[in-house]
Amino acid sequence: MTPPPLPPDELIDRVTPGVAEATAETNRADFRTSGRQSVQDLEHALAAIDRRLDSYGRILEFGCGCGRIMVWLEPLAARCSLHGTDIDEAAIQWCRKNLPFAEFGVNPHEPPMQYGDAMFDLVYNHSVLTHLDERHQDVWMAELRRITKPGGTVLLTVHGEQVFEDNEIAMAGAGEDPRRWREQLESDGILFVEQDSYTGSAHPDFYHTTFHAPWYVFEHWGRFFSIRAYLPRAALSFQDIVVLERPDDDPPRPRPVAARPAKEAFGGPGPAADGETNLMARVEAELTREIAPRYASRFGRPGELARRVLLRLMRPYILIERDLDRELAGAIADTRRQLRMPPLVKDVLDRHSERMKRLEGDLRVELVRLADRLDRVERRGSNDG
Numbered sequence: 001m002t003p004p005p006l007p008p009d010e011l012i013d014r015v016t017p018g019v020a021e022a023t024a025e026t027n028r029a030d031f032r033t034s035g036r037q038s039v040q041d042l043e044h045a046l047a048a049i050d051r052r053l054d055s056y057g058r059i060l061e062f063g064c065g066c067g068r069i070m071v072w073l074e075p076l077a078a079r080c081s082l083h084g085t086d087i088d089e090a091a092i093q094w095c096r097k098n099l100p101f102a103e104f105g106v107n108p109h110e111p112p113m114q115y116g117d118a119m120f121d122l123v124y125n126h127s128v129l130t131h132l133d134e135r136h137q138d139v140w141m142a143e144l145r146r147i148t149k150p151g152g153t154v155l156l157t158v159h160g161e162q163v164f165e166d167n168e169i170a171m172a173g174a175g176e177d178p179r180r181w182r183e184q185l186e187s188d189g190i191l192f193v194e195q196d197s198y199t200g201s202a203h204p205d206f207y208h209t210t211f212h213a214p215w216y217v218f219e220h221w222g223r224f225f226s227i228r229a230y231l232p233r234a235a236l237s238f239q240d241i242v243v244l245e246r247p248d249d250d251p252p253r254p255r256p257v258a259a260r261p262a263k264e265a266f267g268g269p270g271p272a273a274d275g276e277t278n279l280m281a282r283v284e285a286e287l288t289r290e291i292a293p294r295y296a297s298r299f300g301r302p303g304e305l306a307r308r309v310l311l312r313l314m315r316p317y318i319l320i321e322r323d324l325d326r327e328l329a330g331a332i333a334d335t336r337r338q339l340r341m342p343p344l345v346k347d348v349l350d351r352h353s354e355r356m357k358r359l360e361g362d363l364r365v366e367l368v369r370l371a372d373r374l375d376r377v378e379r380r381g382s383n384d385g
């Protein structure tokens with residue numbers, strides 16, 4: 001197979017991370033090898049939900065840049081309809097000219113995009129939400145939900161613990177104190193750093209560096225999509241991949257009570273005692289209260305209750321995971337700073353860190369499994385009912 005075409009260096013530079021010792025030549029080589037690796041990463045992530053790229057009819061790459069990944073997808077074009085979109089006009093022009101097997105479009109900095117509702121079976125990206133603040137992310141999450149078919153899949157990458165830890169080590173190495181960032185990431189679950197190398201670059205002003213804590217992804221992104229898998233370091237061995245599913249239908253809206261009986265009907269004849277009035281007011285408020293979207297369930301209020309209980313049960317695990325992450329990262333950063341580590345100590349630390357990460361991964365898988373079980377129970381319940 002002839003190697004796919006290579007974009008000009010200035011386009012490659014916009015999508016490859018700035019590595020101090022990089023040259024134009026190493027960047028070009030990296031563009032090729034990392035693109036092919038990203039396709040494998042996508043296949044691995046989809047395997048977690050028993051799917052493959054070629055099992056989807058219409059596929060969109062959101063933020064495709066100058067086609068680092070798309071250049072490798074030509075073999076899919078016979079079976080799938082391939083689309084790419086980005087805000088970068090020059091990159092899209094290059095894609096249009098050089099990758100005729102796919103369709104490309106330029107999208108605005110904020111939604112809506114040029115696509116119709118429920119148009120895609122699969123939407124994926126590599127490293128787009130890793131550059132947006134929370135407001136931009138939220139509007140794009142809603143937009144990705146709009147253009148994805150019910151039951152369709154969305155794969156997004158985030159800068160998770162690994163990238164943040166690398167950053168902490170680099171900061172400590174440069175004599176800076178990363179604790180302020182760590183604290184903010186832990187308390188907010190998301191950290192947007194504007195003081196970065198993108199200031200004054202070819203990218204727009206809103207484009208900087210964002211980190212996510214896994215618990216935030218579960219809690220916040222769970223409002224837009226069902227979370228099917230969270231795969232630490234699954235994208236080019238440094239970013240995390242989040243596998244999302246567009247729910248079948250919109251969350252059930254609470255149905256208004258058609259004709260609510262007058263209050264006296266509950267209290268019987270005569271004025272109700274104060275306690276009873278309060279109780280009735282609470283029952284009524286409960287019945288008309290909006291179900292928070294994050295707890296919305298096909299099974300109505302009982303489902304909502306089950307989701308609340310599940311989240312409550314998960315919270316200690318999430319907090320333990322957060323504490324473990326913090327302790328571990330702190331211990332490793334301290335040790336690395338204080339010691340010029342003999343290889344043996346480094347080995348032990350690395351092994352310990354690997355083990356903790358495996359445990360952390362297992363914990364997440366377990367949480368996703370619990371949520372899946374809840375979904376299945378609900379589905380069974382609504383089919384029976």
Ligand SMILES: C[S@@+](CC[C@H](N)C(=O)[O-])C[C@H]1O[C@@H](n2cnc3c(N)ncnc32)[C@H](O)[C@@H]1O
Pocket residue numbers: 014015016062063064065066067068069085086087088091107108109110125126127128131140207
């Ligand atoms: C780090 S680059 C990654 C490019 C490509 N996904 C890859 O992996 O090679 C981030 C890309 O996201 C694009 N981008 C940023 N905000 C966007 C938005 N709101 N809509 C579409 N693309 C966006 C940028 O122009 C850039 O091409």
